[in-house]
Amino acid sequence: MNSFLFKKSRKFVVALTTALLLSLTLTGCGGAKPASETTPAASAAPNSVIKIGIIAPLTGPAARTGQEFKDSINMAFGEINNKVGEHPIEFKWIDSESDAEKGARAYESAIVNDKITVGFMDWHSWVSVSCMEVAAKYKMPHFFSYGATDVVNQKYKSDPEKYAYWMGKAWPTPEKLSIGYVSAVEEAIKKGLWKPEN
Template sequence: MSDTSLNRRLRRALLGASVATLAMAASAQAFADTIKIGLLAPLTGPAAADGQEYQRGAQMAIDEINAAGGFNGNTFELVVGDVKDQSAGNVTSAVERLLGDPDVHFITTGYASLTNFEIDNMAEAEMPYILSATSQQTRDIIAPEPEKYGCCWSMTPSFDAYNTDVTFFVEKLAKEGKIPQGSKKVAIVSSDNAYSKTISEGMKKTFAEHGWTITVDEIVPFGEVTDWRSILAKVRADVPDVVINTDYLPGNSASFLNQFMEQPTKSLVFLQYAPSVPEFVELTKANSNGIVYNLLGGPLTTPKNPRAAEVSDKFKAKYGTESGTYGLALYETVHVYFDALKKAGDASDHAAVMKAIGETDKQIAAGRLKFDPATHLAMQGDDFIPITFFQIWDGQRILISPAQYATGEFKAQPWM
């Protein structure tokens, strides 16, 4: 018998014994004195800035819930499994450690493995699990047999909008005269990981379908990249209307921008995700002015969604810094679990908790959260969680699209 199978049997035996004990006990408590919430996070490695945000957001929610009395007199504790560089071995080790703890009754993450293979571990262990990234991979795993994966739900909607909406956004700006109607050339740079490649491939397909010429199509190895000059030389040799980099690591994206600014071309620059991380502006300073990025599941900080400002203000008050996407996302995730736990009534009744998670319908910082039962992804759209475009000016992130939520308008990037 493998160690994993043995751990799983021991866990089930312990859970069964606990349930039997509780059934005979006169106490009103639903489970042990402490209910543990497991967190998979890259606390070390190139994505550590995101991992720190996960931990802060989840801990803020737990502190808040404990201060309000916990659940049936029980308190919550955060237990972290460091996935480090997100390699399969490190993710597996962290997953098995959390699943091997009988007091862990819920596991969450922003992203852990990027391919999300750990969803199968959660399904086998019957562990409630909520993640917040790489939704294409989540859909590919769950959609063929959604009934098999009652465990697992994504706070992030389908990535289809990432694949298409940058093209729509750029063409709308050109039509409105906000950027030049150039020669319809685009340079697309990506990183060799599931998230970045999925998005870049989708973008290339959509741009090509709209009659654009892809003048630069480059992919770099996943991990730290400090020198982008050979790729940027190709960009400068045949100047495109749009330059896109889908590498999501803030350090890499910042290096790309800083080196682009050594000799900028009159191109609209779009960077995927990384500018949403506070570290990005620290690394790029004034070079970040004008940069455009988009988010699915990012905070919808608009008067139409006061929840985002409320949670953002709490985060800044507690930690003395702005939250990126994942601080708020993990805060909301823990509250989704807590709502489900109240509905289920017992932390050890994982089936009831998982069912209650799937029935979620509430307003969160990113919009209205409701899950698609066919894919277990959050529903996407202006009435649910919209794709949002932001532009950075003087360190501030201005929501510029969609129009009904916008807090400002697109302005030409300084080098254009």
């Protein structure tokens, strides 16, 4: 396991736990009804399970990335004993297969059939764009998508109320990245900002 990835995921855990608690306080453990059929949810019952639906490419061309997400998330949440406050955590791993349509169908199934409480992550821009529709349809809070495309921003700006459930875009649009990935890592090492173990 890449220690840099693990350290980054630990930061996400802190942010996610805060977001989850806020989500549970504001929306409760909402049901899986489309937005047009939802009613305000009651606050979460003490010790109720938080089911986190994590979208990742677990099979297909980016399966290695999906496995690294899975390993680092398991390790990071293990450090907080798989609990947020008094709420135990369960993971529902949602395989996007690196495909927008399959990812959206799997996400919807996790909401409707597996009754996830909150959505978390995903890797590909095209999966983010398709899953935004699912989150909007079911009013499912979704945090920390890695989809970088500006289409995510455009979609949100087109109807902020509808797409408000897609929160915390974790990666800037490609145009806003001033230097490439390799150059960024090399510069961080050169400036002493990051000292890789190997």
